[in-house]
Amino acid sequence: MAGIIIFLCLITFPIWYNVTGGKAEYVPDLKIVTQEKQCVESKGYMRNNHMQLLNEWRNTVVREGNRVYVASDGRKYDMSLSRTCLKCHVNKADFCDKCHNYVEVAPTCFNCHVVPEEKKS
Amino acid sequence: MGLWFSLFAVVILTFVVFMGVEMGKLHFLFGLVVPYAAFATFIVGVISRVVGWARSPVPFRITTTCGQQKSLPWIKADNIESPHNTLGVIARMALEVLLFRSLFRNTKVELKNDPRLVYGGAKWLWLAGLAFHWSFLVILIRHLRFFTEPVPRLLGLFAGIDGVFEIGVPVLYISGLIMLVSVTYLFLRRVFIPQVRYISLAADYFPLFLIIGVGLSGLLMRHFFKVDIFKVKELAMGLVSFHPLIPEGIGIPFYIHLFLVSVLLAYFPFSKLMHLGGVFLSPTRNLANNNRMKRHVNPWNYPVKVHTYEEYEDEFRDKMKAAGIPVEKE
Numbered sequence: 001m002a003g004i005i006i007f008l009c010l011i012t013f014p015i016w017y018n019v020t021g022g023k024a025e026y027v028p029d030l031k032i033v034t035q036e037k038q039c040v041e042s043k044g045y046m047r048n049n050h051m052q053l054l055n056e057w058r059n060t061v062v063r064e065g066n067r068v069y070v071a072s073d074g075r076k077y078d079m080s081l082s083r084t085c086l087k088c089h090v091n092k093a094d095f096c097d098k099c100h101n102y103v104e105v106a107p108t109c110f111n112c113h114v115v116p117e118e119k120k121s
Numbered sequence: 122m123g124l125w126f127s128l129f130a131v132v133i134l135t136f137v138v139f140m141g142v143e144m145g146k147l148h149f150l151f152g153l154v155v156p157y158a159a160f161a162t163f164i165v166g167v168i169s170r171v172v173g174w175a176r177s178p179v180p181f182r183i184t185t186t187c188g189q190q191k192s193l194p195w196i197k198a199d200n201i202e203s204p205h206n207t208l209g210v211i212a213r214m215a216l217e218v219l220l221f222r223s224l225f226r227n228t229k230v231e232l233k234n235d236p237r238l239v240y241g242g243a244k245w246l247w248l249a250g251l252a253f254h255w256s257f258l259v260i261l262i263r264h265l266r267f268f269t270e271p272v273p274r275l276l277g278l279f280a281g282i283d284g285v286f287e288i289g290v291p292v293l294y295i296s297g298l299i300m301l302v303s304v305t306y307l308f309l310r311r312v313f314i315p316q317v318r319y320i321s322l323a324a325d326y327f328p329l330f331l332i333i334g335v336g337l338s339g340l341l342m343r344h345f346f347k348v349d350i351f352k353v354k355e356l357a358m359g360l361v362s363f364h365p366l367i368p369e370g371i372g373i374p375f376y377i378h379l380f381l382v383s384v385l386l387a388y389f390p391f392s393k394l395m396h397l398g399g400v401f402l403s404p405t406r407n408l409a410n411n412n413r414m415k416r417h418v419n420p421w422n423y424p425v426k427v428h429t430y431e432e433y434e435d436e437f438r439d440k441m442k443a444a445g446i447p448v449e450k451e
Binding site: 003004007008011013014015017018019022023024025026027028044047048049051052054055099101102103104105106107108 | 163164167168171172265266267268269270271272273276277280281287289290291347348349350351353354355358361362364370372398401402
């Protein structure tokens, strides 16, 4: 009997955790503050694969010294987190962090890169 | 036979969900209805199986032991191998559940060419089994990040340790790798060891293939065919907070993963996977071996009508005396 209760408590952990201490309704609201119409690749691609793209950028720049990224639509970009990505996405706390915290991932970008100073709006 | 049947079944399941989502646009079915149904089946099924076992009477303690039973004070007893009190039972059960102690004793018998019968240890099954179960638990705990908001601090720490090698982005989790390697071993031993192959049935292969499918789809989804995990979490949070929703545009790999997990959950109570509950309820292991110390009266013994000697003598005293048989009471 006690076993069944323990089993039920464990198996329904997410349900009662979110009811008691959680904010189940919370969905982060990402702020994109830029005039640009388009990221280096399509929005869908970036949402799914940005971490891979950034990793490739790092490898190409650091290991091969190549700084030019040719996007799938032929446009060229400077491969740089600070100068390209952060130019548009100036709001790390409202853009990167919100989503990363939501799904609990801890990227190591800013272990080396300097966190951009944010303009208080 | 069982092998091909099971493989075919898992491939068909994958195909069904692929076609259902890609062609049929059945996101609602595979994203919400199936997971809920599977989870309900899992809970109700597991509880009814456990209750069924708990209700079966165990009138006599049939512990399997491999140690000295407690008897006279100067005979050294082994309270873990042959427990005589609850503490010993708890220690024994903990070692069994957490470390698979009985599997550690697995031996194999070989006829060496002499011919000589040789008994040897066989620890690979124990090692692979232990690695598989523990890594599966770690994976399960890691997945809680999709079901909790805010995510408990401890989970981040946990994932950090799991991905400590920082291979690739997103980082490769060691637990996922260990799980897939060990479950592959558990499958291959069924194929390559003739005796094990002989006793393996579809019910053995199917869960293995299903778990391989779950692990592989998860790994592929994380590292190769990426999906938007932001939306995945929205869906998962919708499920656990009973405000179900289907965010647009989650990739097919996610639905395949979710469906295989649902099938695994729904299949669980009807299969050998119920050893999850069974290991706790096995009466050969969860009872103290105190048959000699305590009298265990069978609870449903009906009152037996007895005819004692005194009554017998009262009944036949005269005849006994007449026949010259000695009586106790004159």
